[in-house]
Amino acid sequence: MSDTYLELVNSGFTAELAKRLGLPRPARLRRFRAGDQLVPGPVLVLADGAAGADADALAATLLDRDLDVRRRPDGDHRWGAVVVVLTGVTGPADLSGPALDLAGVLKKLAHGARVVTVSRAAAEATDPAAAAARQGVDGLLRSLAKELRGGATGNGLVLADGTAVTSPSALGALEFLLSAKSAFVDGQLLTVQGTGGHPPADPDRPLDGQVALVTGAARGIGAAIARTLARDGARLLLVDVPAAGDGLAAVANETRGTALQLDLTSPDAPQRLVEHVRSRFGHLDVVVHNAGITRDKLLANMTPDRWDSVLAVNVIAPLRVTEALLDAGVLGEAPRVVCLASTSGIAGNRGQTNYAASKAGVIGMVRAQAPVLASAGGTVNAVAPGFIETEMTARIPALTRQVARRLNSLQQGGLPTDVAEAIAFLASPQAGGISGQVLRVCGQNMVGA
Amino acid sequence: MSGAAHGASHPGRAVHGDGPVIELGSVPSLGASQRRGLAGSAAAAATRRRDVAADALDGTTLLAQGLTTDPDRLTAYQHLVGAPAQDRLPAGFVHVLAFPLANALMVRDGFPLPLLGLVHLANEVTQQRPVVLGEEVDVAVHAERLTAHHRGVSVDVVAEVGVAGEPVWRGVSTYLAKGYRLDGATADRAERPEWHAPQPTGAWRLEADLGRRYAAVSGDRNPIHTSTLAAKAFGFPRTIAHGMYTAARALAHLDEPDAFTWRAEFAAPIVLPSTVSVRAGTDGPARVLDAWAKRHQLHVTVTPRG
Amino acid sequence: MAGSRRPVVVGGNRTPFARAGGAYAHVSNLDLLTAALDGLVARFGLAGERLGEVAAGAVLKHTRDFNLTREAVLGSALSNETPAYDVQMACATGMETIASIADKIRLGRLDVGVAGGVDSASDAPIVVTEQLRAALLDLNRAKTVQAKLAAVAKIRPSHLAPVAPDVAEPRTGLSMGEHQALTTAAWGISREEQDELALASHQRLAAAYDAGFFDDLVTPYRRLVRDANLRPDTSMEKLGALAPVFGKRLDTPATMTAGNSTPLTDGASTVLLADQSWAAERGLPALAEVVDLEAGAVDFVHGKDGLLLAPVHAVPRLLARHGMSLADFEIVEIHEAFAATVLATLKAWEDPDFCRDRLGRDGPLGSIDRARLNVHGSSLAAGHPFAATGGRIVATAAKELASRGSGARGLVSVCAAGGQGVVAILEAV
Incomplete structure (x- = not known):
């Protein structure tokens, strides 16, 4: 598209x-191309007065990646990224220094630059002043993201107390947010609350040897997910409804995966899937519940088949499948489950009561499943796409589509690959400290697609 | 290989021998003899000499030696009649080789019946062994057995074919001249059992241009097979299929053996184009084929020997 | 070593079958076969792999498709280093490719291979008349202008009309339907029996689709998801209202209609065959072993047997080789070229006189319970793209046998033009 x-x-x-x-x-x-630099220029690491050690530690890891890292905003650079470490703030006044330092370099950002704040979770602060400072980062970041131009984005990393800035998931998330892989992630704060996960043995193939299931893989976002996971080294089991089998076969062959034609809403589907996994792969490391449909109608005009089919595909099937996989014990040692939510499920969208109910349902499901997956050594998260250019959104009336594309900070629609990259990150070994979260891939849009 | 060297031992000589043997230096042109036959028939029609004496045949034998076969012509013939394109000459193709002599015999001044308008009633071939492509054959042709028929007078034209003195093939073609009388006598109509169409085993689709196509490979350009106008002149609605084409197709259909007797009875002409039902089967040792549309048109038996 | 090898059906894939001139009107045999192959590759994760061999074929084939199967491999997701060859045995082409690949696996020459077939009545070659062909050849050979003019002069306007392919038997001039009509009359098979068989075929195929049985046997193509010929809502009334199309020249009543005969169909099928150990090493299923096959042929030219009854003779030979009887099979698949073909086959095996005189048996071969026959429907409902039918039936039967448990046996019978047929024994692993 x-x-x-x-x-x-x-x-x-x-x-x-x-x-x-x-x-x-x-x-x-x-956008990501193999061999490109992580960022398009030098990285400036700023910090509040008490976060020097954290900033130094982060700068050191970035230096290890052969990046040009500076601790001071001097010189005539087109900055590739600015990392603002605010883990030391104890009161609102502490934000002033780093905020104004940042202000000084905003006009000197390279095309596609990144601003990433690193802060602590406000909810964990018992001191009101500290909580105010921590929560303040939220407002600062979201507003800053709306100011940035030239394909630059602003996102925040929120660490739970006790999670070091150099914990595997913190570093992994930072790298994702700095990279071109997060092109359409903007104005978002991602929480890392655990020290789990580990860096991949081969950074170019983080999913090497892992078995990944992708549902709804015949086209659009699902096909992009398959391609991205294959690039990252995963062996793929791709599922779609029998009627989409020709597209599914093409994607499977392109990604050297296997195709399974299965209607996941049929009563015996979870069991058939489990048997297939057991006989053909033995286990699954990554599960991506991508299959989804829309049947838009104002609630006043809603019909049972429109309501029920959307709920059945978008939330009931993922619930049953995850449950069946857990019960059957066919998930690997550190399973990663990633579900597709939607900004419609967060902000609502006229004419999409059924769709929004299903996608908000996914968010609730992910939150509740996080402890279950944790006990199985794994994580479960959701990615919420905004307006993504796909065959599905191509069916939106032309004018609405043009408006929807522009209603975000990046003034355009995202691509399926943008969603896929976020999923690939959450599926990676390094994201073990992130669970129960919803990562929006929407260009900082609050209108559902 | 010199054809003349085999002449003295030709099998035909021993068989008849009651008249002169005329050895032809070359195979007569069919076109010329057929044109001559047309003129002769016109003369016969003009003089209305419709009575034939029982001893009107003068016993002449026409002999031609060292005839060879053009492979392309053989292939075209085999394709047309549905025979495999083997180097073994179909028995029907040997008939084609001998046909110019038979034709030349029938247009000679002494032959008592007119060529044009002769109806091919039946044909019987006895083959000892197949002729193989590359063999030179000698052909001797004579006529015998003038016979009264209820519709006229019939005659057998006999062709005998040998290879290096060995008799290999003998064909008897029975023709009818309608409206003639033998010594003023007529024969009663032979009783024919009523014929019922059996379950077919196949169908032949015979195209409108089949007569012209068989004429091209056989040389038999009798206009009743090639021209609608001429066919109408002889009382047919359109052109009719060559009897020897249908007999040859039946022989191919029945899987031609090496040594056999092959008899075809042309019960009724087959007007072109048409689709006829056929049944192939067996009758004791014989292989049998019948063809029919509304009425029975062809009955062929092939009886392998030894 | 060779004795321990077992060729098994790993699985199959086919396109949905379309009626001629329908969804696949503008795609070629090569397109269809490539699509079926790609679906198979995707189902079993074989993209980029070099397989032992791929054998397939088509009955109606363009000369440009002389290497049809190899071209399909080159166009597919398989490694280009996979050898391939064409096979043609009329409607038994698919069965013969299975025989060929399975035998090579048993012999140890292959570990894995694909058998298949394709046909498209929509992609049938149109040829020129024999006269035009001859004239063009002469023209090509002619050296002088005069000779060239002479060659051209032989061409008549009537020679320029294209000749559509004829599905009539070359030796008899009868179409397959006309031949079957003779057999139908000879065995006295009623219109009602034929329509009942057709109805069961449609109902069973529709039920199998609804149950998801074909989810891993069929991959949609060109927006066709199910076989276009399938009529789930047909009935004895609807079938009974159709006018007979074959046997109208016979003196017995004509009983064969478009409803109880297969239509001209476009489609392709493939079957993945492998040595059992190859499948096991890859975690791939082994649905059923290809135990043995037998080809048969009858003399229909001289009316000794019906054109489509070669399996009647081949099956007893195959059973005798394995000391089996018809009662040893949980399912029997008899290709429904025509409903009457199946019914004549069953009647022949039940007929003591026929079995004595023609099969040389003391008594009847036996009867087959309809509940075991074509359990998921067959060609009357699915359609019959000639060379693709064997692969469709074998993959379907193998999956059904696997679901019935180890040791379950199936008998497969496919008749073919030219009075031929190939039959097979499958056994769940």
């Missing part, structure tokens, strides 16, 4: 025209 407007306003004569007319000029986002 190409965004013609984005192509036009970024090319030659029409670019100049768009500029003079004052039209919004969405930037081409920096």
Whole structure:
């Protein structure tokens, strides 16, 4: 799905025209290509007065990655990233220094730069002043993200007390947020609450040797997830309804995976899936519940089949499948379950009561399943896409689609690969300290798709 | 291989011998003799000499030696009649080789019946062994057995074929000249048992241009097979299939053996185009094929020997 | 060593079958076979792998498709280093490819291979007339302008009309339906019996689809998800209302209709065959062993047997080789070229005179309970893309046998043009 407007306003004569007319000029986002630098310029690490040690530790790990890391905002650089370490703030006044340091470099950010705050969870602070400072980071970051231009994004890492800035998941999340893989993640705060996980043996193939199930893999976001997980080294079991079998076979062959045509809403589907996994793979390391449908209608006009089918596919099937996999004991030693939620499930969307109910349901399910997965050595998280250019969104009326594309800080729709990258990160060994979370991939959009 | 060297021992000589033997230096042109036959028939029609004496045959034998076969022509024939394109000449193709002589015999001044309008009633071939492509064959042709028929007078034209003095093939073609009388006598109509169509085992789709196509490979360009106008002149609604085409197709259908007797009875002409039902089966040692549309048209038996 | 080898059906994949001129009207045999192969590769995760061999074929084939199967491999997700070859045995092509690959596996020459077949009545070659062909060949050979002109002069307007492929038997001129009509009349098979068999075929195939039985046997293609010929809502009334199309020239009543005969169909099928140990090493299923096959042929040219009754003779030979009887099989698959083909086959095996005179047996071969026959429907409902039928039946039967447990046996019978047929014994591993 190409965004013609984005192509036009970024090319030659029409670019100049768009500029003079004052039209919004969405930037081409920096996206992952193997071999590219993690960030497009030097990394500046800023810190509050009490976070020096944390900042030094982070800077050292970044230096180990052969990055150009600076602790002071000096010199004439186009900064590739600014990491603002705010783990030491104890009162609102402590935000002032780092905020104003950051202000000084905002006009010197490279195209596709990253601003990442690293702070502690407000909910864990018993002291009101500390809580105010920690919560303040939230507002600072979300507002800053709306100011950034040129494909730059701002996101925050929120660490539970007791989770070191150099814990595997904190470093993994930081790297993800700095990288091109998080192109369409903007204005988000991701919480790391555990010290689990470990860096992959091969950073280029973090899922090497792991078996991953992707549902709804025949096209769109599911196909992108399959390709991304295959790139990361996973052996794939791809599932879709029998009617989508031809697309599924093509994706399976492209990713050297296997195709299983199965309607996950049928009564015996979880058992058939378990048997298939047991006989063909022995176990599963990664489960991505991606299959989803929309049957939009105002609630006033809702029909039972529209309501029930959406709930059945989007939330009931993931519930039953995860449960069956857990009961059968076919999940690996450190399983990763990733579900697809939606910004509609967070903010609501007119005409999508059924869809939003199912996707909000996924968020509730993930939160409740986190302790269950933890006892199995694993994690469960959700990714909530915003407006993603897919065959499904291509069916949205043209004008609505144009408006929906622009209603976010990046002024464009995301791509399926943006969702897939977030999922691949949450599925990676390094994300073991992140569970029960919802990561939005929406360009900081609050309108559901 | 010199054809002349085998002439003295030709099998035909021993068989008849009651008349002159005329050895032809080359195979007569069919076109020329058929044109001549047309003229002769016109003369016969003009003089209305419709009575034939029982001893009207003069016993002449026409002999041609060292005939060879063009492989392309053989292949075309085999394809057309549905025979495998083997180097073994189908018995029907040997008939084609001998046919110019038979034709030449029938247009000679002394032959008592007109060529054009002769109806092929039946054909019987006895083959000792197949002729193989590359063998030179000698052919001797004579006529015998002028016989009264209820619709006219019939005659047998006998062709004998040998290879290096060895008799290998003998064909008897029985033709009817309608409206003639033998010594003024007529024969009673032979009783034919009523015929009931059996369950078919196959069907032949015979195309409109089949007559022209068989004429091209056989050389038999009798216009009743190739021209609708000529066919109408002889009382047929359209052109009719060559009897020897249908007999040859039946022989191929019944899997031609090496040594056998092959008899075809042409019960009724097959007008082109048409689809006829056929039944192939067995009758004791014989292989039998019948073809019919509304009425019985063809009955072929192939009886392998030894 | 060879004795321990067991060729097993790992699984199968086919396209849904379309009626000629339908969903696949503009795709070729090569497209269809490649699609079926790709679906199989995806199902068993074989992308990029080099398999021992792929054998397949088509009955109606363009000359440009002389290497059809190899071209399909090159176009598929399999490694280009997988050898492939074409087989053609009319409607038994699929069975013969299975025989070929299974035998090589048993022999130890292959560990794994794919058997298959494809046919498209929509992609049938249109040829020129014999006269035009001859004239063009002469023209090509002609050296001088005069010779060329002479060759061209032989061409008549009527020679330029294209000739559609004829499904009639070359030696008899009768179409397959006309041949079956003779057999139908000879065995006195009623219209009602034929329609009942057709109805069961549709109902059973529809039920199998509804139960998800074909989820791992069929991959949709060109927006076709199920066999286009399938009529789940057909009935004896609807079937009874159809006019007969074959046997109208006979003096017995014509009973064969478009409802109890298979239509011209487009589609492709594939079967993954492997030595049992190869499958086990990869965690792939072993549905059923290909125990043995037998080919048969009858003399229909001279009316000795019906065109489609070769399996009537082949099955007793195969059973005798293994000391089995019809009662040893949990399921029997008899290809429904026509409903009457199946019924004539059953009647022949039940007929003491026929079994004595023609099969040389003391008594009847036996009868087959309809509950065991074509349990998930067959060609009357699914359609019959000639070379693809064997693969469809064997994959379906193997999956059904696997569900019935180790040792369950199935008998497969596929008749073919030219008076031939191939039959097989499958046994759940």
